[in-house]
Amino acid sequence: MPKTLIELRNFCNKNGRKLYINNDKYLAQKIGADGLYISSSNKDLILGSGRLKKNFKILGSAHNIKEIKIKEIQNVTEIFLSPLFKDKKNKKLDIFKYLKLRKATSMKDIALGGINEKNFKRLKLINPAGFAGISYFEKKKGP
Numbered sequence: 721m722p723k724t725l726i727e728l729r730n731f732c733n734k735n736g737r738k739l740y741i742n743n744d745k746y747l748a749q750k751i752g753a754d755g756l757y758i759s760s761s762n763k764d765l766i767l768g769s770g771r772l773k774k775n776f777k778i779l780g781s782a783h784n785i786k787e788i789k790i791k792e793i794q795n796v797t798e799i800f801l802s803p804l805f806k807d808k809k810n811k812k813l814d815i816f817k818y819l820k821l822r823k824a825t826s827m828k829d830i831a832l833g834g835i836n837e838k839n840f841k842r843l844k845l846i847n848p849a850g851f852a853g854i855s856y857f858e859k860k861k862g863p
Contacts, residue, residue, distance in 0.1 A: 758794055760787050785824050803833025
């Protein structure tokens with residue numbers, strides 16, 4: 721096991737942070753991570769199966785109904801639906817498409833993509849279980 725990964729796990733534990741490993745259930749369990757993140761591109765249907773430690777969370781991301789159904793088979797409990805708003809790189813789902821995707825599953829939804837100070841109030845329209853937004857949290861650069 722890489723020393724850096726153990727140091728990261730210990731740092732997270734010490735500081736009350738959660739550690740999720742990307743697409744590697746066995747590594748996540750081996751190092752005692754809090755959970756697993758399964759990307760939208762990961763279509764492995766047996767990834768989320770098997771015995772897991774108590775409170776081990778499986779998070780995933782999806783952009784359409786087909787990907788949502790795959791995440792359900794992978795035992796994902798919380799799902800990032802993205803991109804909600806247009807950002808520099810991506811097209812957007814928009815609020816109506818987001819709500820349609822959310823109706824397709826019972827997983828907790830986390831809004832992702834293009835969230836910033838200008839459109840933050842619009843999150844109240846969809847009332848997601850959570851949200852994530854890099855541009856929202858980026859610090860403003862001074863003059």
